[in-house]
Amino acid sequence: MKSSEEKEFVSQLEENQNIIHKICRLYTTDEDAHKDLFQEITIQLWKAYPNFRGDSKFTTWAYRVGLNTAITLYRKKKKAIDTIEFDGSYHKVKQEDYNFEEEEQLKLLYGAISELNDIEKALVFLYLEDKDYTEISETLGISEVNARVKMNRVKGKLKKILNP
Amino acid sequence: MDELEILKRDWKNKEHSFKRISEKEIYAMLHKRSSSIVKWILVISIAEVLFWTTISILTADDDYFKTLKTYHLNTILPIISAVNYAVLIGFIYLFYKNYRMINAIDTVKQLMISILKTRKTVQYYVWYNLAMVFFSFILVFSFQFMYDPKINELLDSFSQNGGNSKTFYFFIFAIYFVVAIVFVGLIWLFYRLLYGILLKRLYNNYKELKKIDL
Known part of the structure; x- marks a missing residue:
């Protein structure tokens, strides 16, 4: 029923x-x-x-x-x-969007994200979803200031992977 | 363009690339069993109590009661058992209460705190069990020592052969102690493995979150 x-x-x-x-x-x-x-x-x-x-x-x-x-x-x-590299192959990519250099960067980025810990992944996810810090802090249960500080650190970590 | 903006754009582009799950499939999922850790903690603790109860019922034959009588334990042990079961029922109630308190719409941190409270209860439960096992060992050993005719015979033959009764006591107690420690140690190891595996990831994530939010 x-x-x-x-x-x-x-x-x-x-x-x-x-x-x-x-x-x-x-x-x-x-x-x-x-x-x-x-x-x-x-x-x-x-x-x-x-x-x-x-x-x-x-x-x-x-x-x-x-x-x-x-x-x-x-x-x-x-x-x-x-440790296994992020497998993006099961997500279809439109042909016209294909750009070799960008694709390489994305692969690196997704690989780097898969190495992050669970909390950092949550921050990246909420960033990618365009959530503001109020919502991020309310979701995770940490202060807005601390969410912001940690987010900047994670972003820095990802950028560093692309520009070592 | 910022690298992370490229990532964000790609993320949004792929938003509709997932294989869609139909309503029918979702209905099917609603009736599948959850495998959340909280449920596991509850299930394991109940299984454990059932296991130990079954063991004690199966081993309680006539011989067992006769032995109890020789050791003069036949009045005290049932009382201890009754107290023990009352405490266990109390623990099961606490596990269940904790289980009900855990709410997936809390913030991530609050949810972790609720689960770690469950972990605390589990920890008390483990300590209680270990203390009980150790206490029972000592109790049974001391009564065996006092009343077991075989021990007395052994002591007699030992003294007759010129042995010092002090050495005898020392050896017996050393053996008792080692056996008790090994037994409790094994159970402790078992609990550590069981709940350690179950809660390791949660604990790590909680530490991570606390590190951010000092």
Whole structure:
């Protein structure tokens, strides 16, 4: 039996699934793990759904539960394979966007991101998603000033990889 | 252009490159089991209590009660057992309460703090178990020493052969002590491995977050 609550949840999640995919992309290195984490985030979102009262946007809420799951709750099935280079091949790239030099840089950057720790990954993710420091601090539970300081450090770390 | 801006652009370009999950697949996922660490802590602790209870029921045959009687432990041990089970039930209740308190919509830091509280409870549970095991060992050994006819025979034959009874006591106690330490050590190692593996990543992430937010 599918309750109306369940229907509402599934359609909202289906619509906003990219958020979860993007988290999985940063925190996993292969398709199996991606699916696994996607599923765990879905379960956690569903479990927390009764507490979601609609006073914040579904997406804001999904960011938080998604990151919480990836960083804290989720148990990796296999041993972490953090050292394996980030595999971007399963993300389709449009032909006209192809630029060799840029592509090399991106490969390096994604590789560097995959080496970051879980908290730094969360910062990079929130930066890429254009979140402001208020939201970053509210998601992670740290002060805005400290979020800013750490973000600059992580950005510096990534830039240094491209310009050693 | 800033390198990180290139990254951001690429990130946005690829936003729609993921294989979409259908509503039907999402429905299926809702009914799958979660494998969150909090749930694992709860499941393991319950399994553990069940395991030890089963063992104690299976080993409690007539011989066991006879031995208890010879050691004069037949009144004190059931009381200890009852207290022990009451404490264990209390722990299970705490584990469950912690489990319910954990909320995925908290901030990352708050969530970690809640889980580490669970870890603290687990730690108390481990310490309690170890203390209990050690205490039981000492209790059973001392009563065995006082009442076991075999020990008395052994002591007699030892003295008859010109041995010093002090040496005898020393040896017996040394053996008791080593056995107790080894036993407790093994259980401690088991807990460390079990919960260590379970909570290592969480603990590292928490340390990282605290380092940022001093």
